[in-house]
Amino acid sequence: MGVSGCGKSTIGSLLAQELYIPFFDGDDFHSEANIKKMTSGQPLNDDDRKGWLETLNDLAKKQLAINGCVIVCSALKQKYRNTLCHDIEAETKWVYLSGSFDQVFERLNSRAGHFMPLELLQSQFDTLEEPRGALKIDISLTPEKIIKKIKTNL
Secondary structure (H helix, E strand, C coil): CCCCCCCHHHHHHHHHHHHCCCEEEHHHHCCHHHHHHHHCCCCCCHHHHHHHHHHHHHHHHHHHCCCCCEEECCCCCHHHHHHHCCCCHHHCCCEEEECCHHHHHHHHHCCCCCCCCHHHHHHHHHHCCCCCCCEEEECCCCHHHHHHHHHHHC
């Protein structure tokens, strides 16, 4: 979990490969209305996120019945994380990819083809509630070092 541009998709897909389990990007499960709203420069509110988070929770439950998975999602507030792991708290592990506004801004600025405009980054940092009990990893590390740290600590 973490703000847009912190490396969730890159790290999540690499970790899933290492663990031989499926990878899912939470962004792929947004409704068309949510994507239009973000594309127009408006941040999502809690009502916008509710169905999306419940969909991801259902996905996680189905995947746990098979062999688990890696799901990446911003999950900026504790109540969002509570929804995501509802009824599967004991089987859920959180990794928080942490970086400064400037680090993430630079990454987003060089990224093409993502629906979230740079203007929404500040709203993500304003909304972010650092998770308790999550493995916190500095995004300045290389992807290889991040994956090694995750595997060692989880």
